[in-house]
Structures are given as structure tokens and as C-alpha cells.
Amino acid sequence: xxxxxxxxxxxxxxxxxxxxxxxHLSHQLAFLHxxxxxxxxxxxxxxxxxxxxxxxxxxxLIVDAGYFxxxxxxxxxxxxxxxxxxxxxxxxxxxxxxxxxNANILAIATSWAEVIGAKKIFIGAxxxxxxxxxxxxxxxxxAFNRVIKEGTKPETVIEVVAPLISxxxxxxxxxxxxxxxxxxxxxxxxQNEDRACGICDSCALRLRGFQQAGKTDPIPYITQPLYx
Amino acid sequence: xxxxxxxxxxxxxxxxxxxxxxxHLSHQLAFLHxxxxxxxxxxxxxxxxxxxxxxxxxxxLIVDAGYFxxxxxxxxxxxxxxxxxxxxxxxxxxxxxxxxxNANILAIATSWAEVIGAKKIFIGAxxxxxxxxxxxxxxxxxAFNRVIKEGTKPETVIEVVAPLISxxxxxxxxxxxxxxxxxxxxxxxxQNEDRACGICDSCALRLRGFQQAGKTDPIPYITQPLYx
Numbered sequence: 001x002x003x004x005x006x007x008x009x010x011x012x013x014x015x016x017x018x019x020x021x022x023x024h025l026s027h028q029l030a031f032l033h034x035x036x037x038x039x040x041x042x043x044x045x046x047x048x049x050x051x052x053x054x055x056x057x058x059x060x061l062i063v064d065a066g067y068f069x070x071x072x073x074x075x076x077x078x079x080x081x082x083x084x085x086x087x088x089x090x091x092x093x094x095x096x097x098x099x100x101x102n103a104n105i106l107a108i109a110t111s112w113a114e115v116i117g118a119k120k121i122f123i124g125a126x127x128x129x130x131x132x133x134x135x136x137x138x139x140x141x142x143a144f145n146r147v148i149k150e151g152t153k154p155e156t157v158i159e160v161v162a163p164l165i166s167x168x169x170x171x172x173x174x175x176x177x178x179x180x181x182x183x184x185x186x187x188x189x190x191q192n193e194d195r196a197c198g199i200c201d202s203c204a205l206r207l208r209g210f211q212q213a214g215k216t217d218p219i220p221y222i223t224q225p226l227y228x
Numbered sequence: 229x230x231x232x233x234x235x236x237x238x239x240x241x242x243x244x245x246x247x248x249x250x251x252h253l254s255h256q257l258a259f260l261h262x263x264x265x266x267x268x269x270x271x272x273x274x275x276x277x278x279x280x281x282x283x284x285x286x287x288x289l290i291v292d293a294g295y296f297x298x299x300x301x302x303x304x305x306x307x308x309x310x311x312x313x314x315x316x317x318x319x320x321x322x323x324x325x326x327x328x329x330n331a332n333i334l335a336i337a338t339s340w341a342e343v344i345g346a347k348k349i350f351i352g353a354x355x356x357x358x359x360x361x362x363x364x365x366x367x368x369x370x371a372f373n374r375v376i377k378e379g380t381k382p383e384t385v386i387e388v389v390a391p392l393i394s395x396x397x398x399x400x401x402x403x404x405x406x407x408x409x410x411x412x413x414x415x416x417x418x419q420n421e422d423r424a425c426g427i428c429d430s431c432a433l434r435l436r437g438f439q440q441a442g443k444t445d446p447i448p449y450i451t452q453p454l455y456x
Contacts, residue, residue: 063295070289071340099342100335103379107331112299114327135379143374150371151331151363 003028006120007113012047013188015124021181022163023122030059032109037069043193050185102135113158125162169209184218198223231256234348235341240275241416243352249409250391251350258287265297271421278413330363341386353390397437412446426451
């Protein structure tokens, strides 16, 4: 039987790589990537293309959402706001927060899914062990599914699924190895494009996951501090 | 007392012009406009700028969402799909439907509103006497407000309001004259940029409103059929 089509949001990082591996078990894949003026746009795009090639994905959509840089306010898109050193005990919303980014991405994904006939949208959001972004919580995705139901054609059935939502980073790393997901092709660093900095929020969460899982991260780092 | 700031979605058509006039009664205005590869993009942009000048709006954001043309499927963005002659008794979703467009626009508006501190987002959607788009119904906007609540910072309070949602086009035309909204600066035609065609869905709804209100539309038309 032919598998249903699913849109997978692939930033090119570790979480979206595992999400693609999970979606691949049950669906035909269509990959969506967003350029939103983030500092590491080029490197992320390469990771996206490499992961798509790995899974032999033919349907790809690259969206230029440069308006995020115009809107500003995030250290990821505004070069005047420095990328913070990670503080994994900080419970505030970090400076890298791009306001309402996931709603923007999901709206684009839903438009595309409705046109190509995809039934699911896979997103690699993580709530448990995350950076504290408000648009990465299950309650947000539940609310978004209601918007999809109300705002698309009556015959359209599209559901957002976030298979990593309650996984700690340690389990994400373990599952990556279980599913042979191409972790060496990914890029997570918010700051650099050649060697990962090892100290931004995204590097810190990733490295802590590897350390907790007792695995070695195959990508190059400038430094790999020990995270608890 | 200083008025709160509101983002107004201004396409440049009749409905968004009245929405701006209503928002202007109670708020400081910030205008958001989307280019999404629609056929009449240039003319709509001029209408946007003219209406902004009329209300002396300084905060303006023009977003290039050309990805809609990539996603395709609408006669508004795909030159291979002809713009239909209006059929005001058709209850199907028309070919001009841009999939999930309003969710995309509202997501962008929410990101901007969160950054500039706007408390409301005004959208000129019309449910009662409309083209039958699923993302123009009150239930859609209610669901979207829930997404905003879940997906923004805890201290952020932003509400989408659609003051025209239940107005028939006749009343929209009447209110435009009541509030001295600059209707002569607007553009509604889906097809032409010099003289409105008079026969696309958007022209038909507009002209019927003027005819029912017993008013004359000041913009130039190629033809003005009588609509019941």
C-alpha cells in the first residue's frame, strides 16, 4: 500500500533529523525549510539538502521568510543582539526567541500540505528539555490543530504531530543511533557555520544530550564543555 | 491618554480600508501589507501606501511572501489558473482561494505585534457576504486567538479582531461613507491594475454592495454589471 504523504519541517538540526527518521518509518516525505535571516542560514541549508538526499526526498520547499529579520528582536536574526552563552538553568525566554516563529512555519506548512495532499506535518519541537520558547509546547500545537481544522477546506485533514515533544535530549540522542539517523549531516549551532561553538543554547543542549547518552557527537566543535 | 497600538492588515481593498477607519477611532495604527505574488500586487501596494498616508501611519511593514506563488493552486498567484467570472450563488470554495492565507498573515502580524507592543490585530475579514473562504470565519479567528495565547510570551496580550465579520457588503459601503474612509484610494479587482474588471468575485461583491447601498463607486471600471 502506498504510504500517506507527510510534510516534515527540517531546520537541519539534530531534532529535525530525528523527526525525519521517525516520519520516514510511516510516511512518504516532503521536506520544508525556512530561511528567516538566521546567522547560520547557509550551513543549515546544506544540512537540509544533505538530509533530504539521505532519505531520497524529492518534494522540497525552501521558503524565504526574510521578513523575520525585518521584524527583529531575536539574537538569531539581529546582528546587534549577541548570541548568549547557554544558561541551561535559566527559566526565562532566551534572547534567541524568534517571536511566534513556529506559528509562521506551521502556517506555511499547512498551506503547502493542503496543496500537495499531505495528511501530517511533523515538527521536531521539544518541550521537556528545551530552550523555553512558548511556541514549543504541546498546548500550542493542540491549539494550532484547531486552527487548521477551522481554516482549511472541509475535506482537508491535516494534523501537526510533534513526536519528540516530551523526550529529554538524552533519549533523542539514543533514538538517533537506534534509527541510524544521519546525525553527522546535521547542524545545530546558532553562531558558527564551520565549527560549532559548543557554548550557545543550541550547542549546549545538544552536547548535554550526547554526554548523558554516553555517545560522541561526530560534528566538529571549537570546544566541548561538560554540561550537567 | 495615549492610545494603544494596533496592527491593521491592509490589503488595499474596500474591507481593509473600512477596518483601518474603525481601528483609527480607538487606536494608534501600524499597517501590515503582504505581497504574495498576486496578479495585482503593484496596484494593491499603491492603495496601501495611499491609505497609510491618509491616516498618517508611520509604522509600516511590507512582507514579501512570494512563497505563496511557489506553493501555487490559487488563481490569484498562478497565471495558469484563470480568474473566474463571479458567481455569487456558488457555495463552493472559489479558485481564488489561497490555501490558509489568513493564518499566514496573522502569524506574521502576531510576530510583529509582539515586537512593537501592539495589543490588537485588526483584519477586514467578512463572513456573511463573502467568497466562502474557510479562513474568513469567526470560528477560525477564535481558534487563532487561542494559538496566540499559547504561542507567545506569558506577558503578551494580543487579540485578533474582525470588526466587519458579520456585516453584509451593503453595510460596509454605508459605514465607509459614515466614517469618511478614503474609498477612492482603494483597489479590489483581482485581475486588472488600471481599470477594475467589474466581473471577478471581488469586483462583483464590491459593486453589489454599492448598488444595494445606492452609492456610486468612485474608482474606474471597465464594466459595471447590475448584481442582485
